[in-house]
Amino acid sequence: MLLTMPHFNGSQVLVVGDVMLDRYWTGGTSRISPEAPVPVVKVDQIEDRAGGAGNVALNIAALGAGASLIGIVGNDEAGEALRTRLQAANVHTDFQVVDNKPTITKLRVMSRHQQLLRMDFEQAFAAEDSSEFVHKAEQLIPHVGALILSDYAKGSLANIQPLIAIANKHKVPVLVDPKGTHFEAYAGATLLTPNLHEFEAVVGECATEQALVEKGVALLKKLRLQALLVTRGEQGMTLLREGQPELHLPARAREVYDVTGAGDTVISVLAASLAAGEPLPNAVALANLAAGIVVGKLGTATVSAPELRRAVKADQGSERGVLNEEQLLLALEEARAAGEKIVFTNGCFDIIHAGHVGYLEDTRALGDRLIVAINSDESVSKLKGPGRPINPVDRRMAVLAGLEAVDWVTSFNDDTPERLLKLIKPDVLVKGGDYTTDQVVGHEIVRAYGGDVRVLSFFENVSTTAIVKKIQSQEKE
Template identity: 45%
Template sequence: MQAGKGFDVGGWRGRRVLVLGDVMLDRFVYGHVERISPEGPIPVLRFDNEKLMLGGAANVARNIASLGGVPVLVGVLGEDAEADLITGTLLGEDGIEGRLLRHGGHPTTVKTRFVAAGQQMLRLDVEKMLVLDAGLRDRLAGQVEEAIEGLGAIVLSDYAKGVLSPELVSAVMAIAARHGVPVVVDPKRVDASVYRGARVMTPNALEALQATGFDTSTDEGAEAAARMLCEKGGVQSVVLTRGAQGMTIYAPGEEEGSVPVHIPTAASEVFDVSGAGDTVIATLSLGIAAGLPIARAAALANAAAGVAVAKLGTAAVHASELQRALFDRSVSDQENKVLGGDDAIAQVRRWQAEGRSVGFTNGCFDLVHPGHIAILQKARAACDRLVVALNTDASVKRLKGPSRPVQTETARAIVMASIGAVDLVTLFDEDTPIDLIEALRPDVLIKGADYRIDQVVGADIVRQQGGRVVLIPIEEGHSTTSIIARAG
């Protein structure tokens, strides 16, 4: 799945997303270790500097802001200096609209991480479970109701610190339903039915295991867990985050996610996973607010998480960083489109197992011209995934003569892979692609309308397997031969 295909992250700029949940302060104390304490077998951290930033649900809001959205943050803080710091400085620095309630006797949650040489040595948590009484619950629900106009999504960021009680979640779900606002949930409760009615839920592997009993370390287990969470929890879709194993996406109400899809992690280097889940749900909520399908929004979230874990601290990902990561992956995807032999067959089988129709067309495509592009676009419209088979250099020479091809098979494959309508490029050395068609078993065989169906190589094979043959009208005025003649 190509993250961001057909979507610029600027497309969600200005979308308002409300984040409700457990607001925290993250403190990072940086230093260096030179010796072991004489008082005990522990390292002595010599202080260098410290950094304070928004954490928990506030970090979700921070990521929404840095990605170009407009976050509204609702939660509960204590009557203390840490709360003053959050409301007085940090929210303003990150461009967040704060609708935060103060509650005496309840300390603001603070997580302090001690770091040396890029590694966390210790984390100190100062926290107390919030007891959410009816009055406080109603005030929080009131904040959501007051901010509901113009919202593209609501995020429930549950860190199990007490804000998101079942009663408050139910009240917010009702408000969202009345106004037609999708709800995105980062869960902590084992009973997923608490979040019934949510558009999407994003459990991690451990949370899914605890809620369903399925081992999500395997694709099969992750699929089973996602299905159970949807069915028993009453949520519309699940994006199951699996760390180094990537994501499993199940959105039965949408074409792209009706069959569980697994996408590999986008992280190339991992320095700090702090807040990566916040980045995922922030990106996912913005994608949904912008009207993207769940699978596409999740692919963007996966790419954003890859950027986040390459940073130190509770990281916020900026729109420019995500756009750059998507560009780099697009270049990599073009290279990965060119497959041969068993790899090409395996990819076609994966697509077909996902319920996607696979189209096949072939040609020399020596000098790609507008006529080729038009044919490829029409071919892609006839199927879900398009395979283009290129004649090798040796095959082209036999068909076109010793002066052809003008471009090598490697160059032709790179050009073909860069065309958005093309999903896979492979090569064949024979004069016809009959053996390749037999091996790939495409659902749709596509050729130019200058052929009759009975002249299309492999038509009988595809039709016998229940497939179909599509003839695409040829664009007049475009010819590789004429281009070469004019150049000469």
């Protein structure tokens, strides 16, 4: 699909749910406390951020869309700090203030980009604490293009069905970020966005792609939903709609991986895109791009419109990333339907060096899509011996997926890629090194159906083994 940047500045989104304040105390650590075996953090930076439904609203505002927020806060300093930061970001806040409970606050102590401690200040809210929500929502829903119900199981959405009914009455899409296993509470919503763990906790384990689709469609019917978006971490996300084929989008790897707030970003971009008039598949693709950006940031974070615009421009609708075998086969069906030429190469790719990069660029030039299949950790150990791989398979795949030349990355446990070649049937099989084409593993498989086999030279005359030996020799000196 070809993506374009939506006109967010003309859209309005209402967020209702659990708001909280995320506090960060950050500083250096250079010694252990004499009082207990814990590090001493010399705090030199204190930062407050909006969390929960507040972070959802911030994400919407960061895109340039209009954001309104209904939630519960205590009559305290934390509640005022939360309101101040949200309003400074152009979020319209309409809070119900309670006197007998604190604003939900999560205090994190940070050092060297690591979280050392988290302290939570909270009491669960009761139904009476959100008694004004329905009245507040009735005033705002007729004027928005989407409603988000952001549920963190803190009690703010104890009375959720009237909110869904009001939105349905005004034909406003209702998007729910669910919590817990009682999905019946969200019946009649437009779209649910559970992560895979939450989804399987409700429908049971999904051992295959087919099982996930079948159980997801059954849940759609049971809850009278229009769509279900299952976010799957490193496996991307899957959109399910009754009577339509599933849509899978692979995850986008980033150098720093922190999933804090990624779900907030996904539902925010989804809602803002729908409010701006985007079709649901396009909105999901945009949300997937945004999730790939936000996991590259530390802590709860937002994605700005310029960041998303750059990602859209770079992507141009190309669905790339780390895939399992089932997902890869589905992606190949679409690629072949579009007449694209598939190129395949494989290897350990333990430490990516300049030779690999140049080789992969030349390999990619032989077709329209490049698949890189890498040996599993067990397979590398068999081939290279004890101590290898240096980097585990998930890290090796993440680095390869970040290279511009690579479209899809997958892994295999076998000693050779022959089984994969029989499944994938690439148009071109490529191997790097000093081989003849008849020495390339799997050459007879590819040639049997009319495919091409090529051998390319590595650049720079370097190898991972040589790099490892050099490092080891320097450590001994």
